[in-house]
Amino acid sequence: MNLPGLAVRNIYRNPVRLALTVAGVAVALLTFVTLRTAVMSWDEAKNYTLKDRLVTRHKITFVMDLPKNYADDVRDLKGADGKPLIRASTFLNWFGGKDPAHENDFFATIAADHNTFLTVYDEIKIPDDQLKAFNETRNGAVVGDLLATKFNWKVGDNITLESPIYGLRENGEPWTFKIVGLYSTTSKAVDRQTFYFRWDYMNDGVRAEAKDRVGWIASRSVDAAHAAEVTAAIDKRFDDADTQTLTQDEASFFQGFMGMVSSVLAIMSYLSYIILAILGLILANAISMSVRERTNEYASMKAIGFHAKTLASLILTESTLIALAGAIPGVILSYLIVDVALGDFLEYNLANFFPVFRVKIWTYAEAVAAATVIGLFAGIVPALTVARLNVVENLRRVA
Amino acid sequence: MSAEQSKSVGSAISIKGVVKEFTRGGQTLRVLNSLDLEVPEGSFEALMGPSGSGKSTLLNLIAGLDKPTSGEITVAGARLDRMSDAEITSWRAANVGIVFQSYNLLPVLTALENVELPLLLHKMTSAERKKRAQIALEIVGLSDRMGHYPRMLSGGQEQRVAIARAIVNDPKVIIGDEPTGDLDRNSADEILKLFEQLNRELGKTIIMVTHDPEAAERATVIRRLNKGVLA
Known part of the structure; x- marks a missing residue:
């Protein structure tokens, strides 16, 4: 004892x-x-975000959009030495879509430029045949494999979504999409439950005043080590324009978005x-x-x-x-x-x-x-x- | 050391002019009034007196549990009134064994472990502690109850364990505060016999407060305290 x-x-x-x-x-x-x-x-x-991936949005708020031609300006931006600062860029819009069949289930619906999207988000993997179908189908959509499993969606399914942001299509028809592919990802930074569809399909259907407007521009800087200087250069490019921008690296943008x-x-x-x-x-x-x-x-x-x-x-x-x-x-x-x-x-x-x-x-x-x-x-x-x-x-x- | 030898050495307890006052509700109450007491080594003394006479207060002063307001207290050669609290605590662990009326054994420890408890304060091996505790329990006649918890023992047996705990350090002085107060006559007799044995055979100086005249008769000296003064 x-x-x-x-x-x-x-x-x-x-x-x-x-x-x-x-x-x-x-x-x-x-x-x-x-x-x-x-x-x-x-x-x-x-920590899972990429340091060289930059996001450019309206300076005042994420809710306000940008002219589509800003995406071209960002893509073509050059440094003082005349060398390109950006190696890839794309543009996207938050669609805010909801599936009436799954009223209470939230999932992100994003309109993405199908020509450039995967050059910026190269962690997203889509089988070649499905990617081909996405490029050929104007109302095509690719959805995360987890989302497809959750809602029992398959390639070939037609899905109608409602958008509180855009309402019905300009012609009064609903937003109907055809699932042409399922994506997976090699990075945890990319959500596997997002519904991506073609930006041009959205642009076709929105009201005249909303046409050729983008929610945000995502780009990849040539040199990740100088990403901070590139973000400054992008914003400086639009300093004298009617609409100014705020460019952040992906981590800052992500945190701001989820403030x-x-x-x-x-x-x-x-x-x-x-x-x-x-x-x-x-x-x-x-x-x-x-x-x-x-x-x-x-x-x-x-x-x-x-x-x-x-x-x-x-x-x-x-x-x-x-x-x-x-x-x-x-x-x-x-x-x-x-x-x-x-x-x-x-x-x-x-x-x-x-x-x-x-x-x-x-x-x-x-x-x-x-x-x-x-x-x-x-x-x-x-x-x-x-x-x-x-x-x-x-x-x-x-x- | 025999009782005769120890008695020849001198006083085990020496109290000179001790005053003890308590302050209650703004009033000062003098419980011990210039008290003198000499207890020779090897004696067995009973302290009697009516309630409030100051006998427990005196016992607490002798045990070093309390300090006098003034006066000198020397126990086992140490001037208690000059020592700090920490010094008195260490001194008590080595020089005094206390036996309480209500035994105060730890219920989570066996009889053997309860007796070992004071030895935790000294540098010795576990085996040595156990051996000394076993000897103490044998002295009090409880060698067959070493593994028993207090709840498994009778009141008399519990008090014998408490006595074993009090003597395990081989203290010079044993202090008993109504040690038979909670016991029936037979059990009380056994405890008193044990005290006589410790006094006679081991030469322990014992001072015991009691209300029981029969218990007091077993002591070699009976002192009576009244209103803070020894009669």
């Missing part, structure tokens, strides 16, 4: 309280790990620390109750000759051990629920937001370290109480 052994014995005194405290710690850590993983996964999404979500994630980040505070309160309460019930024992131990610091260490050891006892199932639960179940689900269904939703080893370490430190802190007040315990008063209370 030794003092750490005594701390362990004390932990098991009240099995029900121990089980509830351990469960509380485990659930708190599971929540902490989930929130941290969501925040980190979001941050990680930008609202970023705010939610910032709140989630704060929440994760609030969860830790709650964890501290759970532990502090359990330890305080346990110590209060044993005041007479500590008084008699002091009477026997145990120093205040020894008893305080005993209590701190106990509170830290309880925290660790909760941290272990917390980590196991986090692995099973966040890493395995939730990770698979989110990577499949929300790949563009959470391309990799897996708990990092660092997050596990952070959770265990946080539990340990909080366990230690939770024991401080009871430890100080026992350290200052008046032996005579407390022994008299027992007698």
